[in-house]
Amino acid sequence: PDYAQAYYNRGNVRDELGDKEGAIADLNKAIELQPDLAQAYNNRGKVRSELGDKQGAIADYNKAIEL
Template structure:
């Protein structure tokens, strides 16, 4: 639902949905990633960095090195 809200321009609603998903499953890397991107789009680089770093950690722990490397490359530009 967060993705749909984001696509509709409801970024605060998207953040709320991603936050709820993280509360349900704290190891849900995609929710951290998506929320981090929304924070970035809103100009909150600190929160974006925190979420993206957490997503990268989770992706690495889950063996998803492609996503990990992509996020790390993005963080270097942040």
């Protein structure tokens, strides 16, 4: 099974529901399981930006671009 995709999907749903910390946790797990999942870095960057973590967001966006 594609657990990375499952965590990625759940992270996106949590973000939509307003659970930003839960979204980051799930996106972290997706990245841990599949380090080349560019969309997970992009979406984690979005959530980090919304939480005010601008440096973390920039790092994630840069990694997504690199991939």
